[in-house]
Amino acid sequence: MPEYSLNVNGSPRTVDVPADTPLLWVLRDELQLTGTKYGCGTGQCRSCTVLLDGDVAFACLLPVESVGDRAVRTIEGLSDDLSHPVQKAWIEVDVPQCGWCQPGQIMTAAALLAEHPDPTDEQIDEWMSPVLCRCGTYNRIRKAIRVAAKEGGR
Amino acid sequence: MSGHEVSRRTFIQVSGGAGAGLVLGFSLVGCRRPAVATGALDPGALNAWIRIGTDESVTFVISESEMGQGVHTALAMLLAEELEVDWSLVRTEHAPADRTRYGRQSTGGSTSIRTNHERLRNAGASAREMLVAAGAARWDVPASECRAEDGQVLHASSGRSLSYGSLADDAALLPAPDDPALKDPKDFRLVGKRMPRLDSPDKVDGSAMFGLDVSVPGMLTALVARPPAFGGSVRSFDAAATLAVPGVRQVVAIPTGVVVAADGFWAAKRGRDALSVEWDAGEFGDASDASIRVLCRELADDGAVVADKGDVEEARAAARTRIDAEYDAPFLAHATMEPVNCVADVRDDECDIWTGTQAQTSAQDIAAEITGLRVEQVKVHTTMLGGGFGRRSRNDFVAEAVHASKALGAPVKVVYTREDDMRAGSYRPVAYNRFSGAVDESGNPVAWEHRIVSPSIIRSIGGRLRNGVDPTATENAGDLGYAIPNLKVTYADPELPVSVHFWRSVSNSQNIYLTECFLDELAAAGGRDPLELRLSLLDAHPRRARALRLAAEKAGWSDRRAVGRALGCAVAECFGSIVAQVTEVEIVDGEVRVHRVVCAIDCGIVVNPDTIEAQVESGVAYGLSAALYGKISIENGGAVEGNFDRYPIVRLRDMPVVETHIIAEGDPVGGIGEVGLPCIAPAVCNALFAITGEPIRRLPIGDRFKT
Numbered sequence: 001m002p003e004y005s006l007n008v009n010g011s012p013r014t015v016d017v018p019a020d021t022p023l024l025w026v027l028r029d030e031l032q033l034t035g036t037k038y039g040c041g042t043g044q045c046r047s048c049t050v051l052l053d054g055d056v057a058f059a060c061l062l063p064v065e066s067v068g069d070r071a072v073r074t075i076e077g078l079s080d081d082l083s084h085p086v087q088k089a090w091i092e093v094d095v096p097q098c099g100w101c102q103p104g105q106i107m108t109a110a111a112l113l114a115e116h117p118d119p120t121d122e123q124i125d126e127w128m129s130p131v132l133c134r135c136g137t138y139n140r141i142r143k144a145i146r147v148a149a150k151e152g153g154r
Numbered sequence: 155m156s157g158h159e160v161s162r163r164t165f166i167q168v169s170g171g172a173g174a175g176l177v178l179g180f181s182l183v184g185c186r187r188p189a190v191a192t193g194a195l196d197p198g199a200l201n202a203w204i205r206i207g208t209d210e211s212v213t214f215v216i217s218e219s220e221m222g223q224g225v226h227t228a229l230a231m232l233l234a235e236e237l238e239v240d241w242s243l244v245r246t247e248h249a250p251a252d253r254t255r256y257g258r259q260s261t262g263g264s265t266s267i268r269t270n271h272e273r274l275r276n277a278g279a280s281a282r283e284m285l286v287a288a289g290a291a292r293w294d295v296p297a298s299e300c301r302a303e304d305g306q307v308l309h310a311s312s313g314r315s316l317s318y319g320s321l322a323d324d325a326a327l328l329p330a331p332d333d334p335a336l337k338d339p340k341d342f343r344l345v346g347k348r349m350p351r352l353d354s355p356d357k358v359d360g361s362a363m364f365g366l367d368v369s370v371p372g373m374l375t376a377l378v379a380r381p382p383a384f385g386g387s388v389r390s391f392d393a394a395a396t397l398a399v400p401g402v403r404q405v406v407a408i409p410t411g412v413v414v415a416a417d418g419f420w421a422a423k424r425g426r427d428a429l430s431v432e433w434d435a436g437e438f439g440d441a442s443d444a445s446i447r448v449l450c451r452e453l454a455d456d457g458a459v460v461a462d463k464g465d466v467e468e469a470r471a472a473a474r475t476r477i478d479a480e481y482d483a484p485f486l487a488h489a490t491m492e493p494v495n496c497v498a499d500v501r502d503d504e505c506d507i508w509t510g511t512q513a514q515t516s517a518q519d520i521a522a523e524i525t526g527l528r529v530e531q532v533k534v535h536t537t538m539l540g541g542g543f544g545r546r547s548r549n550d551f552v553a554e555a556v557h558a559s560k561a562l563g564a565p566v567k568v569v570y571t572r573e574d575d576m577r578a579g580s581y582r583p584v585a586y587n588r589f590s591g592a593v594d595e596s597g598n599p600v601a602w603e604h605r606i607v608s609p610s611i612i613r614s615i616g617g618r619l620r621n622g623v624d625p626t627a628t629e630n631a632g633d634l635g636y637a638i639p640n641l642k643v644t645y646a647d648p649e650l651p652v653s654v655h656f657w658r659s660v661s662n663s664q665n666i667y668l669t670e671c672f673l674d675e676l677a678a679a680g681g682r683d684p685l686e687l688r689l690s691l692l693d694a695h696p697r698r699a700r701a702l703r704l705a706a707e708k709a710g711w712s713d714r715r716a717v718g719r720a721l722g723c724a725v726a727e728c729f730g731s732i733v734a735q736v737t738e739v740e741i742v743d744g745e746v747r748v749h750r751v752v753c754a755i756d757c758g759i760v761v762n763p764d765t766i767e768a769q770v771e772s773g774v775a776y777g778l779s780a781a782l783y784g785k786i787s788i789e790n791g792g793a794v795e796g797n798f799d800r801y802p803i804v805r806l807r808d809m810p811v812v813e814t815h816i817i818a819e820g821d822p823v824g825g826i827g828e829v830g831l832p833c834i835a836p837a838v839c840n841a842l843f844a845i846t847g848e849p850i851r852r853l854p855i856g857d858r859f860k861t
Contacts, residue, residue, distance in 0.1 A: 001400065018400065021420045029375070029418035034367035035360020037540070038419075039491050040572045044798040047491060075360035082359055090358045094350055094764060097772060098222030099357030099364075100491040100540030106358060125807040132798060134491045134541050135222045136775020138809035140768075 004064050008033070009077025015064065023067055024048045024059035027074060035075035035103050039132070046131040049104040050074050056111045075103035078110060086110045089148035097135035105131050109145050118149050198322050200281035201330065202255040203233060203274060206322035210305060212239050217249040217256035218266045219512050220353060221542030222772070223827045224765035225266045227351045229274055231344045231761055236278030236337060238302040239318065241344065246352055251514035251534035259514040262547050262656060264729035264825020267761055271823055279334035281325070288325035289316045348764045353538070365510040365537045366569065368497045373565040374403055375418050376558050377426045377574070380411040383791030384579060385436035385651035388412060395428040405429070408557040410550075415562050419569055438651045438791040446788060447482070449648050450586035450607040457605050457644030458622030460632035464640030466590070469601035473592030475679045476601075479672060481589065482852040483664040485786040485793075486582035486657055489801060492540020493575035498555035499565035500525050505532045505556065506565075510539035512547035520549055524556045543776065544656035548580045548615075573796035581786055582657030583609045583627065584650075585664045589672045597680025597687070601640045604631055604669070608661070610647040614654045619647065626656070630726060630832075631665040635698060636673065636691035652788065658776055659828040662728045663835075667781075667853065670724040670836030675849050684840060685711055685723055697756055697817075698725050701734040704815055705754040709736035719749060722841030724833035731824030732756040732817075735774075735833035737810070739841035744860035748778060748810040748838055756817040757824035763816060766826055770814045773830020778810070779803040781835035783854050 006013045008031060015030045022041075027033040027050070039047030041060050048059040051073040078084045082091065086109045096102045105128070112119055112127040119127070124145055133141070199205045205213040214233050220226040226246040234244055249256060282302045289307030290297040293314060300307055306315045339345070356362035381387055391412050393405035401421025406413050412431060416422035470476050496509040498521070505525050511517045514534045521532040539546055555568040570578065585608035592601040610624035623645050632643045657663060677687040685706050692699040702725040710717045717738060725734040738750040753770050760766060783802040787794040795801040839850035846859075 018420070018424075025418060025420045028367075029420070032369065033360075034363075037364075037492070038366065039493075040797050042572070042797055042799070045491065045572075075358075078359070082355055087358045091350070091354045094354055094768070096222075096351070096354055096357040097224070097768060098491065098539060098541045099353065099362050102357050103360050129805040129807040132491065132803055132805065134489060134543075134776065134803060136772040136804070136809065137768075138775065138804075138806040139771055139812060141806060 002065070004067070006067060006072060007069065008072045009074060010071075017064060019065040020063045022060050023050070023062040023064055023072070026064050027059060033074050033076050037100055037103055039101065044132070045101070046108065047101045047104040049107045049131065051107055051111055054111065054114060056108055075107060078106065084110065085148040085151040086113065086144070089144040089151065092147055093140050093144040095137050095140040095144050097137055101131065101133045105133065105141055109141070109148065112145065113148055117152065119145065198326065200284055200322065200326055201277050202249070203277045204237065204281045206318050208319045208322070210243060210317055210319035211245070212243045212305070212318070214244060214246045215249045216246050217259050218270070219248065219261040219510070219536055219539055219542065219546070221261070221510070221512065221539035221546065223769060224351055224762065225261065226353060227349060228267060228761045228765055229270055230352060231349055232271055232274040233278040235342055235344045236275045237282050239305045241349070243305065244352065248536035251518040251532070253515050260516065260547060261512045261542070262544060264827040264829060268730055268823050268825055271759065271761070275336055276334060279336050280330050283331045283334050284325040284328045285318055285321050287328050288321040292316060292321070292324070346760050346763070349762050362538050364492055364540050365497070365508060366492055366495045366540070368508040368537060368567065370497060370499060370508070370565050373497065373567055374415040374562060375422050375567050375569060376413045376415040377422045377569060377571065378408070378411045378413050378554055378558070379426055379429055379431050380574070380578070381433050381436070383433070383435045383439045384653065385438040386791065387434045387436065389432040389434045391432070392430040395430065396425040399425040399428055404562055406558070406561040408554065408561055410554055413558045413561065415558070415566055422569070423571070435791055436651070441791045442789050443787050446584060446648070446650065447586060453607045453646040453648055454586065454588045454605045457607065457646035460623055460628045460643040460645050462642050466601045466603045466640045466642045469640035470590065470592045473600050474595050476590070476592045477675055477679055479589045479675060479849070479851055481587040481668045481672065483585040483667060484784065484853060485584045485652065485788070486780055486784045487576045487786050487795070487801060488541070488543045488545035488580070488657055489576060489803065490541030490543060490545055493570040493572055494546065494551040495567060495569045496551045496555035497565065497567045498552070498559040500556060500559040503527070503531060506535065507532065507552060507556070508535045508537060509552060509555070510537045510542070510546055511549060511552060512539070512542050512544070513549055516547070517549050517552045520553050521556045524553060525560060543658040544660070545580055548655050550578070550580065572798070576786070576796050576801060577793040579653035579793075580655035581652060582663060583611065583654040587668050591672060591676050593676050593680035597677070597682040599636070599638045599673070599676045599680070599691070602634065602638045603642045605644045606631060607646045607648055608664070609650045609652065609654045611654050611656060611660070613647060613649065622647070627661045629661045629665055630728060631661070631669060634669060635695050635727060636688070637694060638691065658773070659728065659831040662726060662828070662832040663777070663780065666724060666726045666832035667835040667839065670833070671839050671843070671849060671851070674840045674843055678843070688723070688725060695727070697732045698727055698734070701725060701732045701754040701756050701817060704817065705734040705736045705752050708754070708813065708815055709738065709750070709752040711736060720841040720844045722837045722839065722844060724836035724840065726832045728832060729825035729829050730758065730822055731826065731829045733829045733833055735837045737834070737837040737841050739838055739845070741842070741845060741859050744857065746782060746838070746842065746855055746859065750811045750813070751834065751837070752813045752815070753830065754815045754817065755829060757826050757829065758818060758821060759823050760816060760818045766816055767814045769826045770830035771812045773828065774812050774834050775804050775809060777831040777834035778838070781838055781853060781855055783856065785854050
């Protein structure tokens, strides 16, 4: 099997997997980074959202061979100590319920705030609506993004 | 009553306690009086729920499953309140399956607070008294001179204090008090306050451990090929191509299908894609939505009687206006964000199970039966649940993993893809309903006949119907709360092979929709305001009337023109609580927009108001997804929808503003996890009825307003 060198959360990692293996399963099964979640396998729920050079990407659809030297950032790499403004806001507002979709929500919100530090309601709608939550935490997600924006945060 | 079995059994376990510390276990479910059970406990354990370390750590062992409903936080608040500990030191963990300590463990039916508010306060108070007694003994002073505060036992007259951590081992050796003194609720520091969830930090840094995240040494990952039609089976299979896929280790048959076990998910997926199976479709192989509806309609006239009062026929004959209507509610999948999964490790003398289950003791029973082991040889390790909503009380995924591990001779994680999960059944039952109603000259409903045809959950989980009625299918239908003098309700089970199960709020999810919408039809036929008509029929249910009035007032019902959008209302009593909702709805370019939901909820007591609000938001989102889009269709005997493209759920931009107004006046204590759901569909449909004059007699609403 081919070998791939990845940059995950700032560390070089090497994996030996078939070329079409989605990044999601490389993270979860090979690197034991289980914070990135499987929800649909077809890019529709976005529970698997990670950042690639800061842009949102859906790890369930991304073959490992196409990652290249782009920096992969997962929920585990957002901060070491819950200090990212989005994490702080998520805790302050108590967003999570079951929690399964939250890594995808948080990574998407972090990317949104990096691009739009003070997002409009329309920007929040546009960025966050693709990320599904079955527990219905949406109103708190909106509120937490506002809190994080106030903290000036990316 | 998601997650509940046919009958609620009460367990009282009193076993001989020899040596090893003392357990105080209120092993009672659904009963108010605590009983004392004894057995071996872990070091530092003061009883089945409380462990205090010499490092002052406070661990609460919670027998209910945390699936997002906030139960670990709420139950910890009850324990901490009476124990008098520093909240910042509290952590929780899932209890093992152990019916000798906890009784039957099943999280569902919005029962956690109802079952536990007293027994856990007792457990906290009992442990506190044991710690106080241990402190008093250390100082050789009467316990009555000592008190507990913030993780310390204090002796006021001498100014001495000892920490819980330094006393826990001594306290564990003391007898548990029979009747510990509970705090006066007016002295509560935690209960009733907005407390932060204990599980939030782990859920925002990726460290929370769910079933799918579990990995044990030597574990294989398996996908199962299952029959495409319900009631189907494997005729034969050819695994040659599968076994040639790198990483695939074994292919074995189990009762539900063919297991492809591999080194990881992707190899298992590729292996299963390569598998060739010849299926026997079974007797249901050509069933479709249309054939199911034909069958249900045929059965409608022959249902068993659920309620029969007055004379519906006579009242209809004499009435001014009669209305007949057919209402349909579809099969629904739970679609938990984490598809179901389970890790099992079956060995000769023991079996370990790691999974997010809502029913630990049933998982234990299932594994014991499959393996031939004794129940106590089966260890159930409950992880966080990535959504439950009733789905994870079925444990079909546990049975598959145990079968697979047994057949493979290795620990295995059985993973369901989204499509596997959505097509595996355990659905909210489809329901065909025929109504015949009538109103008199004043617009008062005088006749109400409701014929329900819907597959039985009780039958689907292996139970038997009594007198032909499944009470989990007729909630709030037979016992319609409105004062209508002539009432007849019947039920028939079409006995489909599609597995059906408890889906958040169970048959309230259909019956409140149907009955609250048909009532609006009667109101319109009689020229009555839907709110005013409801209130006039609720004299016997003042709590329902009060909640409805409150929601209507906060939503601006009396001045609807000023609101500028259509309003719809609904009220229900379920899971021991009352819920009323008023929605603000419009149709824009053929799309239904729900702008605002005003909810009044009467749940008896408030443990954590933030949790109540979150659960109402959650019930609204879950119920709105069903009302707007939710449907599992049957074709060729199997489910059509497999993923979120064809089974959409509400997104952030669709989420209405939700306002929750809580009424709490003590007894009786009500549930909350499911209560936010049943009213949303009828409240939205009734608003749409107000806009268009056309009742919504079939869910989902779908794109019927699109041109």
